[in-house]
Structure formats: C-alpha cells, structure tokens
Amino acid sequence: MKTVLENHRWVKDNLDLGTGPVPVDSCTSEDFYKLEQDRVFRKMWLNVARDEDLPRNGDYIVKNLKVNNTSVLLVRGKDGKVRAFHNVCQHRGNRLAWEDKGHCNGMFVCRFHAWAYDQEGKLKYVSDEANFYDIDKTTLGLKPISADVWAGFIFINLDPNPSETLQQFLAGMTTQLAGYPFEEQPRLFTFHIDEQTNWKVLLDAQNEIYHLPFLHKRSFPVFGPTNAQHFSRILAFTRFGRHTVYSVEEAKIEKPTPVERIVDGLIPATGKLPQMIGWFDFYTVFPNLCILFLGQSHITYNIWPEGVNRTHWEINVYGPPARNPAERFGVEYRVTRLRELWQEDASNHEEIQASLNTGAISHFQFQDEEIQIRHFHKMIRDAVAHA
C-alpha cells in the first residue's frame, strides 16, 4: 500500500490555502450568489454537453441555464465543428429552437416571422425583407457564445472575450488525462436530482472521503485505506490551476455481499489506466463539474445553481456498454449501489442548507483530508473578488 497514513500531510505543501475556518456566507448570501452569477458563471468555461450529444453534423441541443439566464443553442455544423449561440432570434427576441434537441436539415427557422439562420448562425432569410429599412443581414446573425471542446467535453464561456482559452483554463489536467479512452465509455445512465441547497454545499459533500466510514457505513463499508483509528486517508491531492483531484487507493473488500460477489466474478481484471493516479480519482473542474474515474468507467456531476438555495444536480455514468445480459446485470449493480450512496449524501444537503440559513454556524472547520474543499472555496472567493 502506498497511502501514507499520517496526519497533516497536505497543508504544508499548500500553505496558500491556510488552515483556519472558512466563512459559510458564500452558501447563504443572496449578494454572494449574484456575484457568482456574474463573476463565475459568466466568466468561466462551463461544461454543458459531450460530443456524443451531437453525433451527426446538423444535430443541435438546447441547454437552458438558470444560473446565467441563458438559453444556449449548441449546433454541430456542416463542417463538423460545434458552435454555441444565444437561442434568440435577432428580430424581436423570440426563442429560436424550442425542442431540447433535434436535427437541423438546413436552417433554423423562427416560428414567429420565419427569419432563418444557417448552422453557422448567419441570418440567411428575412421574410418581407423589402419592407424593412436598411436591414443588414450580416450584422444580425445569432449572437455567438464562446465554445470549445476538450476530450469530447463541450464547454461554453459567456464572456465574449474569455481571458483564457479552454486549454489554458484546464491547465495541467489535460496533460494528466491525455489519451484517456473517453470514446470507449459512452453514456449509460443519467440521473436528475433537484435540491433545496446551495450548489457548493452539494459539491463540498462529495469532495472528500472523510465521511465515508460514517455516512456510508452501510452502502460502502470499505472505500480506500483507513488508518489505525479507522479514519480514511486519500493517496494524493493534486492541483491543476483552479482544479483539483483527490485520489484513493483500493482497499480489499473482505466481506462482499452475496450479490456483490457474483458481480465481481463478472468483471474481467484489467490493468490500471495510465492516466489514473489512484484506484479512484475525483476531479473538481472549477466551477461546477466533477469527473470521477473508477475502473473502466467515469462519472460526471454537472452541479447547476438555480438560486442561492436551489441546485439541479445532473449525474451521468459512462462506461463500456454491456455486451450480454450477465454484464448488464453487473453494470446495473454497480450503478444502483452508487445511487444508494448518493441518496445517503443527498438527504444531508438540504438539512445542511437549512441549518446554515439559521446562522447557527458562521464558519466551516476543515481538516487536512478536506483540503480540496478548502481549495475550492478559495477559488470561488478569488473569482468573486475579481471584478
């Protein structure tokens, strides 16, 4: 075992993060939420989709983001490139695409007056054009949104001139994950959970394994190494710019349940993928994307703020599809077992938020094994402080 089971392993190498309490007001203040909307969710690169959501040229999807009041139209053009636009007709502001997803055979046609745009957003047709005054179609294309793709993850940025490219924003994460076989792991499951909680309360609750032996003693009694007092210890904490990954080493499950034992027998042993740091790697990709890597699969969380006390959590599970019913049984087991854990987590989120709103605590206390949460709160506060 490589995990060093000592105390105070991380903070000494991350002195900029400090060791003191962290105020909770970022999770309860309406003013802070408004600043997040402007300085985080209108400035940062946000993951909104995957390449597989737009499999063919001409495919489109619409993402309605409450956090920045934007309806985003994502289109894969005839040239294969993904572009993003405000889903708004430039005539009088009607919504352009009304379905959440579809295929555009030629033009996007507004249902109000039939103005038509091509898949690159250019305005190609104005009905009754001669009856307008000096209309210049070249200036009335769909309003573009910065868009870029990394490893099949489609990101947008509402800043028309982002201060960093997507590659710069993602920093060394792209080197660590270079060559990861995302394309061999199509989407298998999607969960939607709507919660009365601040998005950061939800993210924080996922961003450590300190709670595993207590909250998840039934769903995952064994999850990584523990020290002599049975407290969990991560293998590694790594920073990539605004993003972090915590890594956990495998711990042997001495007493699998009867069905668990059957499922283990169905999974062929494979070597560790070279991009992995531990057996389980949990990336927090600032601001609101988590990517979890485990075995030959990965899971994403898109954690969408909808208000200071409201969050929409989308969980996507990706992995090799089952080839036969036995493998299908195994896939269902692994995913539903994780869902039990998520249900255990989620019941806390709303209670925590309610408690924070009473003012009963003013600060969070973070231990060494919660350093990734400390890092995340610093990134948020830094972004919000930066006009």
Added chain:
Amino acid sequence: MSDLLPEQFAELESFSDWILASANERSRKRVTSTMPELKAFYQAMMKHIDAIIEYFKQFSIDEMPQDTRRLLLMSLSLVEISHAVELYGQPTVIGGLESSRFKVVYEPNP
C-alpha cells in the same frame, strides 16, 4: 404453462410482477414493498442466480429472445432490491433522500 421465462426458470414466474422495464419502476416497486415480500423474491432468485448468470452469458444484449429479456428485467429487479436486503434490512435507504427524487432520465434499453 406460461412462457414468460426460459423453461428452466419457470419456477420464478410467480414473481412476474418484478418484470419491470425501467429503473424508476423497479425502484418504486422496491420502496412500496414490504420486507417479507422483498426477502421472498430475493431468496427465490438467489437459488437460481448462478445458473441465470451462466445462461445469460450465451446471448448478445442486442439479440435476446423475449423470455430471456424478461428474465433479465427480473434480474435487474433483484439487483435493485438486493441493497434493501443486503445493506439496509428495510426497503428504503436508511437516512436517504427518497428514491423518487432521484430520477433516472436515461438508461440502457434494456
């Protein structure tokens, strides 16, 4: 005799109400069942599970006969309720957010 399931598993046809096509349906049936009902289904399936898994290995997921597909859906119900029986000793997740709030909006078919 009904041919809901492959012949060698016909004994399980009394549990045919566990043949449910979606994760949301299977989850709902789990949380609205009693523990004795869940245990009876669990024990009946576990008697056959090794043979069921071996039987499953011979089919491609895209080309299953209908009776095998129904057996698979019944087995996915076993997966769902196994957590109630093996982890919690009750139908619902102890201290968990209600299953109905965890909406499955996309899943493999089947």
